[in-house]
Amino acid sequence: MRKHICVVTATRAEYGLLSPIIKKLEKDQDFRLSVAVTGMHLSPEFGLTYQEIERDGIHIEKKIEILLSADTPAAISKSMGLAMIGFADYFAEAKPDAVMLLGDRYETLAVACAAMNEQIPIIHLHGGETTEGLIDEAVRHSITKMSYLHFTSTESYRRRVIQMGEEPDRVFNVGAAGVENVHDAEFLSLSDLEKSIGCRLGSRYAVGTFHPVTLENATAESQMMELLKALDRNSDITYLFTKANADADGRVINELLEDYAKKHDNFVLVDSLGMRRYLTALKYALFVIGNSSSGLIEAPSFHIPTINIGDRQKGRIAGDTVIQCAPETDAVDKAVKKALSEEFRKKTADAANPYGDGNTSDKIIEIVRSFILNNKVNIKKKFYDIEF
Numbered sequence: 103m104r105k106h107i108c109v110v111t112a113t114r115a116e117y118g119l120l121s122p123i124i125k126k127l128e129k130d131q132d133f134r135l136s137v138a139v140t141g142m143h144l145s146p147e148f149g150l151t152y153q154e155i156e157r158d159g160i161h162i163e164k165k166i167e168i169l170l171s172a173d174t175p176a177a178i179s180k181s182m183g184l185a186m187i188g189f190a191d192y193f194a195e196a197k198p199d200a201v202m203l204l205g206d207r208y209e210t211l212a213v214a215c216a217a218m219n220e221q222i223p224i225i226h227l228h229g230g231e232t233t234e235g236l237i238d239e240a241v242r243h244s245i246t247k248m249s250y251l252h253f254t255s256t257e258s259y260r261r262r263v264i265q266m267g268e269e270p271d272r273v274f275n276v277g278a279a280g281v282e283n284v285h286d287a288e289f290l291s292l293s294d295l296e297k298s299i300g301c302r303l304g305s306r307y308a309v310g311t312f313h314p315v316t317l318e319n320a321t322a323e324s325q326m327m328e329l330l331k332a333l334d335r336n337s338d339i340t341y342l343f344t345k346a347n348a349d350a351d352g353r354v355i356n357e358l359l360e361d362y363a364k365k366h367d368n369f370v371l372v373d374s375l376g377m378r379r380y381l382t383a384l385k386y387a388l389f390v391i392g393n394s395s396s397g398l399i400e401a402p403s404f405h406i407p408t409i410n411i412g413d414r415q416k417g418r419i420a421g422d423t424v425i426q427c428a429p430e431t432d433a434v435d436k437a438v439k440k441a442l443s444e445e446f447r448k449k450t451a452d453a454a455n456p457y458g459d460g461n462t463s464d465k466i467i468e469i470v471r472s473f474i475l476n477n478k479v480n481i482k483k484k485f486y487d488i489e490f
Contacts, residue, residue: 105474106134107225108163108198110189112141112209113347114151115396118377119227119279120204122286122463124160130467132475136163136196140185141209142348145169149373164192168209173353178208185212193220200225200474203249204279206233206242214248223479224249225470227279230259230266232417233395235315239417250479253466255399255457256419267485276465277458280396283377284403285460290382298379299342301370307340309380309387311394314351315414322351325412325429326358329392332434333369339438340368341391342383344375389441391434398424402455407441409434422453 109124111117127135137160142148144167155162166188170177193201193216201217203210204227217224226249233239246252246263254260255278263273296302312329314322333341343363346355363371375383381400384390389407390397393415397408402423410420412429420426425446427437440446473479 104132104134105200106136106196106198107200107202107470107474108136108138108193108196109202110138110140110210110213111155111204112139112143112207114142114149114154114374114376115347115394116204116207117143117151117155118283118380120202121158121160121377122279122282123202123466125158126463126467128160130471132471136198137161138164138166138189138192140166140168140188140213141181141207142169145348148345148348151374151376154374154376164196166192168212169348173348173350175350178350182208182212185209186216189213189216190219193217193222198222200251200470200479202227203245204228206231206236206238206245208237208241211241211244214245218248221481223251223474223481225251225253225466227253227466228255228259230254230262231419232262233414234416235317235413237316239317250481250483251470251473253462253469258419264486265488267487269484269486274465274469276469277460277462278399279462280400281403281455281457282460282462284381284400287378287381289385290379292382292386295379295382295386299370299372299375303340303342303370303386305386306338306388307342307386308389308391309383310341310343310391311346311396312343312355312392312411313346313394313414314349314355315393315412316349316351318413320351321429322354323358326355328429328431329411329434330358330362331431332438335431335435336438337366337368339388340370342370342372342387343392344380345371345373389438391438399455399457402450402453402457405450405453407446407450409437409441411437419456421456423450 143152168181168184200223202225229246252273260275346352390401391409427433
């Protein structure tokens with residue numbers, strides 16, 4: 103009998119990472135795939151990115167709306183409650199043999215709780231990572247303890263999951279799915295990318311995304327303003343930015359970006375690029391700027407500099423292509439100068455990506471096949487103690 107695997111996705115970036123796995127599971131005769139979408143995917147404000155999934159030919163079995171019209175901590179807690187209610191009903195009806203989740207967002211935690219209560223084994227990707235500036239840190243580790251199978255992006259992260267009491271034979275270092283996307287991407291030409299966004303980028307442009315640092319108290323506006331002042335100092339560069347996600351104060355950042363875009367001809371703002379356009383944009387870019395994890399995970403495969411601002415990604419492994427800087431105008435300006443320097447660009451040309459070399463999806467599916475098809479899952483997990 104085919105085993106039913108449910109893959110849940112809530113954001114544009116998350117789907118991009120999961121898409122190779124989803125597409126291969128859909129074709130695999132050993133599995134019945136269902137895709138459930140929620141969160142930002144279903145919001146007009148964030149570009150209705152579920153449509154990208156449908157354009158890829160993927161059938162969406164369930165849409166569960168959870169977002170409210172505010173991004174306060176209270177609103178996020180209420181969205182989590184809606185997610186638990188919606189997915190509790192869905193899992194009770196669909197009864198999948200396993201649920202696959204990625205990462206560390208608040209809605210993912212709610213989904214994990216619903217799956218755990220329904221006694222559905224959880225397959226978790228990108229556990230063991232650290233982001234000390236974010237609520238995501240606690241969320242990620244919480245999901246790890248609810249999960250049965252673990253697929254980490256580096257060996258260091260694998261050891262950290264084991265350190266949390268998960269048995270080593272259920273924890274696998276498979277590299278980052280984002281790196282596989284880079285290797286397998288069908289890139290657009292620069293001119294086709296420009297046509298698709300309705301704006302000329304030229305040969306001197308940078309790609310940016312800036313999200314709130316959710317363990318800091320109302321710093322989104324001030325940090326965004328510092329970044330924009332630094333861009334003013336480097337006005338000979340065109341900037342292609344995607345909007346912030348639905349974290350607390352994400353809308354504050356987006357309002358500032360929208361206002362800045364209206365007043366600056368060298369600044370292009372889009373709701374979402376989607377995976378193909380985003381990777382194409384990286385391919386031709388001078389550098390990446392902001393605080394998105396993609397600057398640390400995908401961008402190094404293009405051998406371009408990443409300017410990583412502030413503490414959102416603090417603790418995450420960063421390769422030699424990454425320039426760390428404070429969320430201050432002078433620091434960002436200095437980092438831009440460094441990213442453009444001949445010396446640093448020579449360094450990035452030879453730098454390796456610490457998140458692997460691709461083929462992640464095949465590794466994941468074969469391990470899932472071994473456990474799920476052979477009924478090797480026992481949700482009565484033992485705590486694995488390590489010696490100090």
